[in-house]
Amino acid sequence: MSTLENSIVAHIEINGKRFEVLVDNERGYDYKIGKKADLNNVLVVEEIFLDSRKGERHKEEDLKKAFGTTDLYIIAERIIKNGEIQLTTEQKRKLTEEKKKGIMAIILREAIDPRTSAPHTPSRIESAFEEARVKIDPFKPPEAQLEEVLKKLRPIIPMKFEHVKIAVKVPAEYAQRIYGTLKGYGIKKEEWTAGGELIVVLEMPAGMQGEFYDRINKLTAGMVQTKIVEK
Numbered sequence: 657m658s659t660l661e662n663s664i665v666a667h668i669e670i671n672g673k674r675f676e677v678l679v680d681n682e683r684g685y686d687y688k689i690g691k692k693a694d695l696n697n698v699l700v701v702e703e704i705f706l707d708s709r710k711g712e713r714h715k716e717e718d719l720k721k722a723f724g725t726t727d728l729y730i731i732a733e734r735i736i737k738n739g740e741i742q743l744t745t746e747q748k749r750k751l752t753e754e755k756k757k758g759i760m761a762i763i764l765r766e767a768i769d770p771r772t773s774a775p776h777t778p779s780r781i782e783s784a785f786e787e788a789r790v791k792i793d794p795f796k797p798p799e800a801q802l803e804e805v806l807k808k809l810r811p812i813i814p815m816k817f818e819h820v821k822i823a824v825k826v827p828a829e830y831a832q833r834i835y836g837t838l839k840g841y842g843i844k845k846e847e848w849t850a851g852g853e854l855i856v857v858l859e860m861p862a863g864m865q866g867e868f869y870d871r872i873n874k875l876t877a878g879m880v881q882t883k884i885v886e887k
Contacts, residue, residue: 663700668739751794758798766861828852
C-alpha cells in the first residue's frame with residue numbers, strides 16, 4: 657500500500673498556477689512512462705494540491721478553470737502525464753538512457769557521414785555524445801530532442817540526412833520468400849517478370865543501406881542485384 661513516506665510530487669503549471677498530486681514513487685513513474693495503464697494505487701492522497709507540503713488544496717473553481725472538470729482522476733492523469741514528476745536518481749538514469757538510445761537509433765538509421773556516404777558506427781556516435789556533453793531530457797520523446805542534439809554533435813562529427821532509392825532484382829526462387837522483407841523497407845515500384853523474378857524500387861534512409869544489403873544478401877544467398885537509382 658502507498659504511504660506518504662514513499663510518495664513523490666507530480667506537478668503542472670497552468671495559467672501561472674501550480675497543481676500538485678502526491679503519487680507513489682514507483683507506480684507514479686510507471687504510470688507516466690506508460691508501463692502502468694491505470695491510476696489504481698498510484699495516488700497516495702486523493703487530492704489536488706496547491707502546495708502538498710503545506711497541505712494547501714485547490715478550490716473547485718480553480719480546477720474547473722484550469723482543467724475544464726473537477727474530476728480528480730481526470731485531473732491527476734493530466735498532471736502526471738503532461739506535467740513533471742520527481743524521480744529517484746536510478747529512475748532518472750534509466751529514463752535518460754532510454755531516450756538517449758532512441759536518439760542514437762534515429763541517427764544510426766537515417767544519417768550518414770557525407771565524407772564516406774556510409775553510416776556512422778554506434779561507438780563513434782556514443783563518443784560524440786560524450787565529447788559534446790549532450791544533455792538528454794528524460795521526459796521528451798527522442799524525436800522532439802533530435803534537432804537540439806544534432807546542433808551539439810555536428811561540430812564533432814559531420815552528418816547528413818538523406819533518403820536513397822534502390823532498385824532490387826530478386827531471382828524467382830527467392831522472390832516470394834523475400835517479398836515481405838522488401839515491403840517492410842518501403843516499396844515504391846513493383847514488377848514481376850514472366851519468369852517469376854521480382855523487381856522493385858525501394859526508398860529508405862541512407863543510413864539503413866548497410867543493414868539492408870546484409871539482410872537481403874543472407875536471404876538470397878548473395879543472388880540479389882541492387883543499384884542506387886536516386887539520392
